Structures are given as structure tokens and as C-alpha cells.
Amino acid sequence: MIGIIAAIDEEINFFIKNTNVIETIKDNNVVFYHLRKENKDIILAKSGAGKVNASMTATKMIDKYNPELIINTGIAGGLKPAEVGNFVIGNKLVYYDVNMSSHRSKHQHGKVRGLPLEYKSDSTLVAKFHKFFNERKIPNLVGTIATGDYFVKSSTYLENISKEVTNILAVDMESAAIAQVCYLHNIPFLSIRAISDIITINYKDEEFALNIKNVCGELGKQILEYICSI
Template identity: 35%
Template sequence: MKIGIIVAMQKELDLLLPLLNEYNDNTVNDIALYEGRLGNHEVTVMQCGIGKVNAAIGALTLIGAAAPGLVINSGVAGGTGYGAKILDVVVGDRVAYHDVWCGPCGAPRGCVQGLPQYFEAPAGVLASPVFDRDGVKRGLIASGDQFVDSVEGLAAIKEIYPDVMAVDMESAAIAQACYLKKVPFLSIRVISDTPGAADNAAQYATFWDDAPRHTFDVLVSLLETL
């Protein structure tokens, strides 16, 4: 299977590329694509940049250039205190927006009018025993164009999604692009910090020392089962 892997930040890309067996790079739409093998799969890796617009453009570029059978977004996310702690890996069984409101049109908050509120991961992939490991959780990931760093900000998100497990800035936008192009999508995120904690900024800064490898360990193990 051809698999597309999207990360948002350079530091994530720097950790991921050494895992590939020899790769070639080319540029499409001014975005670098890295094509190689990971396990038994052909993979195309890209760094899309931070935020929903960058994520959607990156996803569409990757899909158009590589025609993957599955797109995986790997990266970091803030925790919500619901079922996952710092350094746990959250696998998005569903992803959704937390900052969308189309007005009194009948669509609930978090839902783009005319689209589903939740973009669901493929059941066959979610069933992987890799996700039954200690420290790996299946749950809802909510996305918006903000770094959530306050109790108030997190509370507003939990009013929409009481069971949200992680918050990030890209997953839902990539999921929407994949939904529209009919490509299965999965988000894998490691919890980096707890919004509203007194040491929130310090949590995020020190997290980068080693923790992102947790998601890539899960990613590599997943590909071995597909």
C-alpha cells in the first residue's frame, strides 16, 4: 500500500526521515515531498506547516502527487485531562473542528455546513493491536487555529466535545481534505502538555527532548501490521 505521512513541523520531519529506507525528494506546489520505503510500504512524507490552511494544502498536494491509499498525520497535541496524560499517544478514532461555527444554519458548533461533524478513521486500521498497547489511547482529537494554553480555552472546547482527548491545529483539516478526496485518514498524536497547567509552557518546551519518537514508534509498528 502507498502511504502518505504528514507532519507539521521541521523538528518532526527531522525525526521521521531517518526512519526511511533511502528516499528521493522532489517539490510540488513549493512543498518538498520525500519518497521512500518504511517497512513493506512505499511512503511519501511531507512537512505541511502549522495550522489548518497549511494542512489542507499539504494534504491535497500529497494526494495529487502520490495517490496514497492511506494518509497518516503524526505529531504532537495538547491533552485535555480526559483519558490521556503527557507522553501518551492518542489515535484519533474521530477528528473534528473545535473552532468552526457556521451560524444558525442547523449545523452544530464544530461542524462545517454540508460535511459531517466527525471525520472517522478507517475501522480496519483502528483495529490494529498496536493501539492496544499501554500508553496508546483511541479517542477524539479536535483541531483549531490556536495553541490552547488556558483553562478557559480548553473549557470552551469541552463544552462542544466533553469527551475530547487531545487538541491540535491540523488533524481535522487534513481529515476534511481526505474525506473530500475519498482517501482514508488517521491521526496519531503524542500528548505534549496540559492546557491551563501552571507549567504549561515548560511542559511543551522540555517535551521535545525525546517524546515525539513515541508517535513514530507507534507509526512504524502500525505499518508492520498493515
């Protein structure tokens, strides 16, 4: 069984509308959907936004369903060279809002004590999705996704983590948290995000609302087609 985690309705709607829903289970604030498409079983979870919701959902999914891998999907803010509509395959996931330094000790910005600075997606999944998108001539980039509990409208939020890691292409609120849970449970993980808005000094709020439905639908379509092809 393949696990998919997304935060909000717009990010899960395509999957629900284009598969057979075998069962719907609500576990407090998390909703799990057992989906089936062409003999493929998928457990889809709507986590709610943010790192705590994401990590709790990933833990529950692993405990309840023991998926063979977990894909995190949804929208993200993009940084150049990413453009609206591009898919970003996160080969590395980092926190941009973690800082455990104090007057007593200094730690790398973004690093949870005792854990890696960067969580790595499953390299085989990264390569396979990159090839899948390229064969369909779908614009996609492979790079770092930075996660935190802010709605990022300016790259100034990323100044500290940019000193520690390179090639940040997208920012979101869930990917690194799910990656951390998968790292601790030794579950293959991949985050794929559709760029809904571009973070610049001239950020436009309306860009996010205008693009969310279309980019989520297209990304959901491609992920579902990939799952059915394997």
C-alpha cells in the same frame, strides 16, 4: 504507498533518519520525501502548521501520489485522562474554532456548512493501531481530537465544541483539516498524536519544549514499525 503528514521538523525527523530517502521534492512551502523501509514505500510530507497548510498538503499529496491511506502524526496538547507521553488515536476529528452561525441562521459550533460535525478515522486503522500499541504495552487512548488555529493553553477554548462532542482527549492545529480533505476524496485516514503537554489552569510553557523531541521520536518509531509489519 502510505502517506504521512506532519507539520514541523521535530515531527518528521525520526522517519527521515530511519529510512532510505529515495527522493526529496519541494512544492512551494510543502516538502515531500519518498521514503523506503523494508520494501514499504512511504510518502512523507512536512506541511507547516495550521489548518490551511495541512489541507493544502493533503490535497497535493492525494493529487500527486494517490496514497492508499494517510496518517497524520505529531504532537498535541492533552486533556485528562491523557498524560504526557501517551499516544492519542483520534477516532473522531472536530474543529473547535469554526462557527457559521449568524443573526439569520444557527449552525452547530464546529460544523462547516454541508459537511459533518465529526470526521471519523478509518475504523479498521483505529482498531489495528490500538491493538498494536496494547500488545507493546504502550499507553494509548482512543478518542476525539479537536483542531483549530490557536495554541491552546486553557480548556476555555474548547467550551463551545465540548457542548457538541464528547471525549476530547487532545487538541492540535491540523488533524481535522486533513480529515476533511480525506473525507472529500474518500481516502482512509487516521490521526495519531503524542501528548507533549497537558492543558490545565496551571499550564507550563516549558513542558511543550521539553517533551517535543522525545515524544515525537517514540511515536515515529512505533508508526514505522507498524507500517513495516503490515
